[in-house]
Amino acid sequence: MTTDPGPALQLTGITKRFGAFVANDRIDLGIAWGEVHALLGENGAGKTTLMRIVTGLYQPDEGTMRLDGEPVTFRRPEQALRAGIGMVHQHFTLVPTLTELENLTMAPAFLPWANGRSAARRKAAEVERATGLRIEPDRLVADAAVGERQRLEIVKLLSRGARLLIFDEPSAALSPGEWDELAKLMRRLAGEGHAVVLISHKLSEVFAVADRWTVLRGGAVAGTGDIAGTTPAELVALMVGESLAPRRERTPATPGGPALVIEGLTVARDSGATALDEVGLEVRAGEIVGIAGVAGSGQSELVEAVLGIRPVAGGTIEIGGRRLERRTPEGFYAAGGALIPEDRHHVAVIGGMSLGENINLRALRHAPLARRGRIDIGAARVRARRLIEEYEVRATGEHQPMARLSGGNQQKAVLARELSTDPSLVIAVQPVRGLDVRATEFVYRRLTEHRDRGGAVLLISMDLDEVLALSDRIAVLAHGRVRGVLDAADATRAGIGSLMTSSEVTA
Numbered sequence: 001m002t003t004d005p006g007p008a009l010q011l012t013g014i015t016k017r018f019g020a021f022v023a024n025d026r027i028d029l030g031i032a033w034g035e036v037h038a039l040l041g042e043n044g045a046g047k048t049t050l051m052r053i054v055t056g057l058y059q060p061d062e063g064t065m066r067l068d069g070e071p072v073t074f075r076r077p078e079q080a081l082r083a084g085i086g087m088v089h090q091h092f093t094l095v096p097t098l099t100e101l102e103n104l105t106m107a108p109a110f111l112p113w114a115n116g117r118s119a120a121r122r123k124a125a126e127v128e129r130a131t132g133l134r135i136e137p138d139r140l141v142a143d144a145a146v147g148e149r150q151r152l153e154i155v156k157l158l159s160r161g162a163r164l165l166i167f168d169e170p171s172a173a174l175s176p177g178e179w180d181e182l183a184k185l186m187r188r189l190a191g192e193g194h195a196v197v198l199i200s201h202k203l204s205e206v207f208a209v210a211d212r213w214t215v216l217r218g219g220a221v222a223g224t225g226d227i228a229g230t231t232p233a234e235l236v237a238l239m240v241g242e243s244l245a246p247r248r249e250r251t252p253a254t255p256g257g258p259a260l261v262i263e264g265l266t267v268a269r270d271s272g273a274t275a276l277d278e279v280g281l282e283v284r285a286g287e288i289v290g291i292a293g294v295a296g297s298g299q300s301e302l303v304e305a306v307l308g309i310r311p312v313a314g315g316t317i318e319i320g321g322r323r324l325e326r327r328t329p330e331g332f333y334a335a336g337g338a339l340i341p342e343d344r345h346h347v348a349v350i351g352g353m354s355l356g357e358n359i360n361l362r363a364l365r366h367a368p369l370a371r372r373g374r375i376d377i378g379a380a381r382v383r384a385r386r387l388i389e390e391y392e393v394r395a396t397g398e399h400q401p402m403a404r405l406s407g408g409n410q411q412k413a414v415l416a417r418e419l420s421t422d423p424s425l426v427i428a429v430q431p432v433r434g435l436d437v438r439a440t441e442f443v444y445r446r447l448t449e450h451r452d453r454g455g456a457v458l459l460i461s462m463d464l465d466e467v468l469a470l471s472d473r474i475a476v477l478a479h480g481r482v483r484g485v486l487d488a489a490d491a492t493r494a495g496i497g498s499l500m501t502s503s504e505v506t507a
């Protein structure tokens with residue numbers, strides 16, 4: 001299909017306030033059919049708010065929207081979707097206790113087939129072919145990794161006839177191969193006359209797929225233009241209002257004693273299938289060990305086993321030289337562990353509690369916040385404010401409900417909470433997920449400083465560049481087994497990639 005490029009969506013003077021706070025400030029933005037338009041900006045710049053307006057989740061206080069030249073008002077997401085506008089959210093909208101196929105059959109396109117499983121399966125296969133995205137019809141969504149859930153979200157949206165698709169940081173949980181696939185899909189959709197809006201903090205992705213860009217800063221448009229003729233440095237400067245200092249040279253690690261020792265760890269998935277098969281892994285004090293692997297290779301189960309929330313069929317786990325006999329989260333934290341979880345929304349934050357309460361959650365049982373069984377509210381407030389400042393969490397104050405912070409700022413709060421208790425072992429799963437360029441540099445520096453002070457870090461990430469940039473040693477996990485452990489200095493993308501996709505154990 002060919003479509004003349006033309007104005008798909010035109011926003012004029014869009015303003016959105018939350019109380020006295022102006023999240024979107026008189027925004028003019030045009031998205032054309034046939035283009036991939038990157039929407040950029042620091043954490044809290046107002047990107048998600050604007051896209052929530054476009055998809056009917058929020059109503060603007062001022063301004064107008066036109067779709068194909070016609071004024072439109074969306075009071076609910078269904079209205080936007082009916083008009084062909086859909087969003088792949090940072091937090092997915094799937095039902096975890098249903099299978100992927102069951103989740104898909106809830107979409108109207110499938111309803112006529114909903115009572116016939118084989119027909120629904122055929123329809124699912126058809127959508128898979130059309131989108132080039134795989135799904136596992138019989139897998140419970142709860143068992144799917146974040147990246148796999150996201151894929152299902154996209155399939156669901158396309159099956160509902162979305163023509164303008166908004167991707168909110170879609171690559172956060174994807175392996176390089178999955179991202180390449182998604183990038184191709186975005187280009188294909190644009191080529192077929194769809195419009196794609198890409199919210200991303202990764203400029204390499206933006207330059208790989210986008211035709212045009214718009215930068216938001218402090219809720220207002222800071223600039224817009226064509227990707228051709230723009231440099232990443234120019235966009236960074238527009239986003240943060242300054243240029244970023246170059247990353248410091250990393251010094252080699254000086255590893256000490258073992259901080260985490262895992263031997264022969266065998267763990268099952270919820271379905272009973274083997275998730276980890278006799279996995280051995282060691283992280284020493286003063287080093288960062290990265291785990292590279294495609295989503296669903298057993299990373300989540302590894303973390304859950306160490307944390308003590310997943311039964312272990314065999315093997316041992318030692319933290320700080322002590323074997324964890326009764327494995328519980330309390331035991332993990334008491335042994336000096338800290339965790340930056342993969343799924344921020346469901347596991348890492350309590351949305352109904354304030355930012356300050358979330359930041360202090362792990363410090364409440366000990367002095368100086370706990371005094372004779374009571375919490376010193378004044379000390380808690382001071383501590384929260386200090387960490388909010390130190391971690392540059394952008395919020396109206398420590399009282400702001402956590403759910404009202406932008407995604408990136410929630411992530412900064414999680415980091416503040418976990419790193420501020422001086423842990424000996426940090427398990428960091430996708431630690432910069434959703435963070436802007438400046439905050440990403442900040443976290444990388446923090447984790448490296450933690451290592452330099454003798455702390456141990458187990459880094460789990462689907463982002464191979466991140467694993468390569470941060471790790472001292474890299475363990476490659478594939479199909480529940482460690483396929484090799486490499487010194488980061490000698491590791492190459494290609495070498496890791498071939499181990500990541502290997503199905504035979506060569507060791």
Ligand SMILES: Nc1ncnc2c1ncn2[C@@H]1O[C@H](COP(=O)(O)OP(=O)(O)OP(=O)(O)O)[C@@H](O)[C@H]1O
Pocket residue numbers: 018021023041042043044045046047048049050394395396404405406407408409434436
């Ligand atoms: N429901 C709400 N109530 C109050 N403030 C809100 C609400 N939603 C968003 N905000 C505020 O609006 C600002 C913009 O948030 P938004 O989520 O749009 O940012 P963003 O550019 O998408 O950031 P990120 O890159 O971190 O996702 C933030 O400071 C946030 O705290």
